[in-house]
Amino acid sequence: MNNYEIQSREWWVQEWIDLLEKSRFKKRLERARNYAMQGNVLSIDFQGSKVLAKVQGTAPEPYQVSLSLDPFTDEQWDYVIETMSQRAIFSAQLLAGEMPLNIQEVFTANGLSIFPFTLSDIQARCSCPDKEIPCKHIGAVYYQLGDRFSEDPFVIFQLRGRTKEQILDTLRKLRRGSEQNSETETSMAETSQPSGEGTSSLPVTPLKIEQFWQYDEPLDSSLVVIAPTGDTVLNVLGSIPLASDSSQAVMQYLDTVYQTVSQQAFLAAMNLEEN
Incomplete structure (x- = not known):
């Protein structure tokens, strides 16, 4: 069963679908949902951050659809992933393949949004004769992407220019670096204790609480x-x-x-x- 057939969707899938369903193209969206449910979307592939798809319409040959968002720059992604690494719960959930509930806060803190604000923020093209955007073929691909997001939340990050492997590798490196820095500081604090002649290591007898007074x-x-x-x-x-x-x-x-x-x-x- 597809995610667009059921009422309960993951929050990030709902965020993506809502943008399309709030548009004025009601009848077109109904045909787009039917295309998605009936398997008319023959393939969806990524070329970098761009989505390339084939959708079977009424013509003998499938239509070519492309869809993309403006990718973030490398500098923007570095800031975003560093912010993610500073939130232990975000790092843990992402490393476990889960989408944190408040992940949008990480992007907002860096002046960004992982989701498009309007349909005009999505660059979409279709080889069909329909000049309206989104046409039913683009809409079908849009719904199918919602399914992809449900299966793998990192697909939505790829639309912004970073793959799952790139994000997780960077997160692991940042987390390891943070842990090593913490261990180094602890070691320096331990070795900075005063030492020399006249100092000795005395055994410490543990104090029992009942003997405190x-x-x-x-x-x-x-x-x-x-x-x-x-x-x-x-x-x-x-x-x-x-x-x-x-x-x-x-x-x-x-x-x-x-x-x-x-x-x-x-x-x-x-x-x-x-x-």
């Missing part, structure tokens, strides 16, 4: 300074709302407890024993 060695008292703050917890809390005759006595008692606990905490922190 444990420290069993005494603190060096010359490196630790523990000083009381200006306000104690009791100062911050203020007086306790008790009967006036007992409030002062309770506050004095709590102050004594606070000082005792603070002293014991200090001794414990310094790992000292009280004399």
Whole structure:
């Protein structure tokens, strides 16, 4: 079954077919679809970026059809493929023979479009006596190209001047170069560590997460300074709302407890024993 017979097409095939089907040549397109479905397109070949086809019409001899788009320059293709290589998902999909969903972004970023904007962007010729373009023979070839795009998305790139092999070879080289540069930078970073007399490679004991907060060695008292703050917890809390005759006595008692606990905490922190 041909792609133009079914409703669901790959997005890039739909993009290509839509340009033709939005034209005003409705009856001509119907005959073109019939020609494509009935096998009237006898052959489709590429001559560089140009499509050469033979279409059997009502005459005994098949008509000669040519179709092409303006190819991108080598410089434009270099920019496009370099942009593709910088998008890992694009590289992976293209190397797997798939057409990335947002591939048009790569061309737009370089001021280009992989698809023609109008039918006038397509240079088409047919040896039939019909002077209108597209004639039904050109339309049949156009539909057949949609089938080719479905089978191999890279065919649409060939219309712009680069074959599948050229694109994939360049992508692989760029990806290899990127990986080698990354490995070189990593190696340089490792070898740039300071070395010389007095340096040694010490074994590193892996830290267990459950031991992270444990420290069993005494603190060096010359490196630790523990000083009381200006306000104690009791100062911050203020007086306790008790009967006036007992409030002062309770506050004095709590102050004594606070000082005792603070002293014991200090001794414990310094790992000292009280004399």
